[in-house]
Amino acid sequence: MEMLVRAFVLGGLICVIGQLLMDLTPFHITPAHILVGYVTTGVVLSALGLYQPLVDWGGAGATVPLSGFGHSLAQGAIRGVESKGLLGALGGGIEATSVGVAAAIVFGLVAATFFQPKA
Amino acid sequence: MPAKKDEGKENSKVDKQAIRERIKEREALIAQNFVLAEQEMTRLQQELQKEHQKVLYWEAKAKGAEKEHFNGLRLEIERQQKRLALPEQIVYQSTALRLAPKQTVVKNVVMAFLVGGTICLAGQVILNIFLQNGLAEKEAGAATSALLVFLGAFLTGLGYYDELGKVAGAGSIVPITGFANSIVSSAMEFKREGFVYGVGARLFTVAGPVIVYGTLVSILVGLIYFFINRANFTLL
Amino acid sequence: MAQKKMGKQTLQFSSAPVITSAAAVVGPKEGQGPLGDKYDMVCDDTYLGEKTWENAEQKMMQYSMELALEKRGLLPADLDFYLAGDLLNQIISANYTARFLNAPFLGLYGACSTMAEGLCLAGILLEGGFGERIGVSVSSHHDTAERQFRYPTELGAQRPMTAQWTVTGGGSCVLERIGTGVKLTHATIGKIKDMGVSNSNDLGSAMAPAALDTIKTHLEDLGRKVDDYDLIITGDLGIFGHTLLKELMQKEGYPVERLSDCGVLIYDPNQDTHSGGSGCGCSAVVLAAHLMEKLHKGEYQRIFFVGTGALLSPISVFQGETIPCIAHGVVLEAPSNE
Numbered sequence: 001m002e003m004l005v006r007a008f009v010l011g012g013l014i015c016v017i018g019q020l021l022m023d024l025t026p027f028h029i030t031p032a033h034i035l036v037g038y039v040t041t042g043v044v045l046s047a048l049g050l051y052q053p054l055v056d057w058g059g060a061g062a063t064v065p066l067s068g069f070g071h072s073l074a075q076g077a078i079r080g081v082e083s084k085g086l087l088g089a090l091g092g093g094i095e096a097t098s099v100g101v102a103a104a105i106v107f108g109l110v111a112a113t114f115f116q117p118k119a
Numbered sequence: 120m121p122a123k124k125d126e127g128k129e130n131s132k133v134d135k136q137a138i139r140e141r142i143k144e145r146e147a148l149i150a151q152n153f154v155l156a157e158q159e160m161t162r163l164q165q166e167l168q169k170e171h172q173k174v175l176y177w178e179a180k181a182k183g184a185e186k187e188h189f190n191g192l193r194l195e196i197e198r199q200q201k202r203l204a205l206p207e208q209i210v211y212q213s214t215a216l217r218l219a220p221k222q223t224v225v226k227n228v229v230m231a232f233l234v235g236g237t238i239c240l241a242g243q244v245i246l247n248i249f250l251q252n253g254l255a256e257k258e259a260g261a262a263t264s265a266l267l268v269f270l271g272a273f274l275t276g277l278g279y280y281d282e283l284g285k286v287a288g289a290g291s292i293v294p295i296t297g298f299a300n301s302i303v304s305s306a307m308e309f310k311r312e313g314f315v316y317g318v319g320a321r322l323f324t325v326a327g328p329v330i331v332y333g334t335l336v337s338i339l340v341g342l343i344y345f346f347i348n349r350a351n352f353t354l355l
Numbered sequence: 356m357a358q359k360k361m362g363k364q365t366l367q368f369s370s371a372p373v374i375t376s377a378a379a380v381v382g383p384k385e386g387q388g389p390l391g392d393k394y395d396m397v398c399d400d401t402y403l404g405e406k407t408w409e410n411a412e413q414k415m416m417q418y419s420m421e422l423a424l425e426k427r428g429l430l431p432a433d434l435d436f437y438l439a440g441d442l443l444n445q446i447i448s449a450n451y452t453a454r455f456l457n458a459p460f461l462g463l464y465g466a467c468s469t470m471a472e473g474l475c476l477a478g479i480l481l482e483g484g485f486g487e488r489i490g491v492s493v494s495s496h497h498d499t500a501e502r503q504f505r506y507p508t509e510l511g512a513q514r515p516m517t518a519q520w521t522v523t524g525g526g527s528c529v530l531e532r533i534g535t536g537v538k539l540t541h542a543t544i545g546k547i548k549d550m551g552v553s554n555s556n557d558l559g560s561a562m563a564p565a566a567l568d569t570i571k572t573h574l575e576d577l578g579r580k581v582d583d584y585d586l587i588i589t590g591d592l593g594i595f596g597h598t599l600l601k602e603l604m605q606k607e608g609y610p611v612e613r614l615s616d617c618g619v620l621i622y623d624p625n626q627d628t629h630s631g632g633s634g635c636g637c638s639a640v641v642l643a644a645h646l647m648e649k650l651h652k653g654e655y656q657r658i659f660f661v662g663t664g665a666l667l668s669p670i671s672v673f674q675g676e677t678i679p680c681i682a683h684g685v686v687l688e689a690p691s692n693e
Contacts, residue, residue: 012232024224063263077338092341099264103269211551285513301510308508311409325506
């Protein structure tokens with residue numbers, strides 16, 4: 001139960017940072033820029049060992065935001081290096097997030113087939 | 120014929136000198152950074168245009184070092200043309216900024232918090248359910264991601280995710296459901312251009328940079344990790 | 356000295372070509388707006404039964420022209436020339452409509468100022484005796500504009516308060532050299548004005564200086580005052596752009612009570628469009644449905660209709676370029692005797 005509250009709070013706060021960035025920076029910082037920032041920040045924090053504590057504390061509050069995707073990428077790369085050496089550096093990140101990306105491709109195509117964009 | 124050519128060269132020497140002097144004069148004027156009166160502005164613009172044309176004409180006919188010289192003059196004139204309008208533009212843009220409608224930052228932040236928190240809460244609930252049903256931690260995490268991607272895709276397909284995005288802002292963009300939304304909305308939109316050139320080519324229009332740069336940084340992390348711990352790892 | 360040119364940028368049409376008919380076809384959102392019952396046709400949805408929004412937009416332009424012709428008892432074959440434009444790459448809606456009408460065709464691109472641009476050129480052709488009847492059409496569609504200039508429509512991105520909503524609609528006019536109807540007496544051709552704005556979500560502030568420039572030049576060219584007009588109405592500066600223009604005009608000493616904007620009139624504030632309407636269709640449908648009615652009833656004797664356009668491309672903004680804008684104006688006067 002307590003984990004649910006923590007997930008809510010942490011997730012909310014991480015999104016608030018994004019909202020403030022969107023509203024308070026000049027207009028050329030678009031949502032796309034913010035998302036790239038989130039992922040890469042997640043990767044860097046994860047590599048420095050600073051993201052795991054967030055995951056431990058807030059669970060999905062840290063893994064659901066896109067920075068969590070970056071965390072998976074970094075951890076995947078590290079594990080890849082540990083098991084496969086140099087090649088693991090290349091493939092480890094993508095491997096760890098492969099399920100998410102594959103799901104996105106499949107659902108994207110399914111949605112394109114069955115749904116029409118509305119006004 | 121030779122006489123005319125020499126005359127032409129003489130004239131151009133005189134004009135060149137005059138142009139260089141006028142460039143210096145204008146430089147002083149522009150550096151003052153005042154908003155110019157309309158008549159003064161028009162006069163300077165016409166002067167600059169006349170000189171630009173002349174210098175361009177000479178540059179086109181010249182060769183070698185002379186051509187480079189004219190090229191330098193022309194670029195100088197172009198720089199002055201650009202800077203001439205700046206003070207007026209800056210004053211205008213500050214007026215526009217002063218009169219601009221205010222962003223509802225507080226409301227946006229509150230909504231981002233609530234919606235983002237709720238989506239993460241839902242993710243936690245889903246994760247707990249998977250864990251309770253016997254999945255290992257990593258698998259449960261992957262399954263949760265997949266399910267959230269599905270939900271984001273489904274809501275996008277039904278046309279609700281953009282309505283959510285209007286109020287939630289970052290609250291719906293930052294979670295992984297937003298990632299799904301960007302891919303699915305592109306897929307749906309460009310279906311009209313067919314499945315190869317439309318859907319296939321444009322699927323990652325919005326989400327692409329995320330994958331590209333996320334992967335790039337993760338590779339860098341991997342490489343750094345590898346070289347730091349070189350002693351412990353074999354190459355393959 | 357060219358005899359029909361007044362001052363720097365204004366043309367005088369002494370034979371006063373006439374707008375004998377006009378029609379507006381709009382989407383549901385516009386139909387729910389303040390001018391809802393004035394449009395000739397309000398569509399139930401933005402697809403009009405077509406497979407793509409591009410096809411729907413083209414149909415709207417086509418239907419608006421057909422309705423304008425029908426109201427006047429004419430057929431496309433009666434048109435000497437057809438002038439049309441829209442927002443899409445290569446003005447595709449106009450091209451296909453011209454194909455349908457099969458009239459000699461001049462495609463125009465003035466972004467949201469295209470209606471005013473078309474009226475200027477139609478006036479020139481008729482005043483010069485180069486034809487008897489000319490058709491002018493423009494269209495825009497919210498979703499075709501979004502997918503070309505911004506994002507896929509189902510993407511959950513938030514729009515800033517300065518953003519405007521592209522009008523889904525087509526508007527057309529039939530102009531004749533001789534006839535009864537609203538008179539076209541003068542046209543002022545605009546020059547490009549670029550004040551260094553590069554935010555494509557804030558076109559109001561990009562375009563306001565161009566509107567100011569054209570209005571000022573027009574009044575100076577003809578030696579007229581703002582009060583010589585019952586209304587000076589811009590095409591689509593939107594709520595914020597309109598506020599800016601008023602500020603700019605007041606700074607120059609002009610009164611602003613008679614200033615209005617089609618982008619402000621077309622939507623109700625509770626339709627949540629943020630800064631009002633924009634797009635080629637905006638000025639066209641407000642002209643056809645609302646301004647023409649006012650002129651015919653004599654509520655306005657003389658107005659200055661100033662179409663405003665932001666001449667950016669989807670790529671120019673990504674490349675960090677600023678947005679060059681333009682405004683063209685035409686003077687419209689109430690019909691003399693009905």
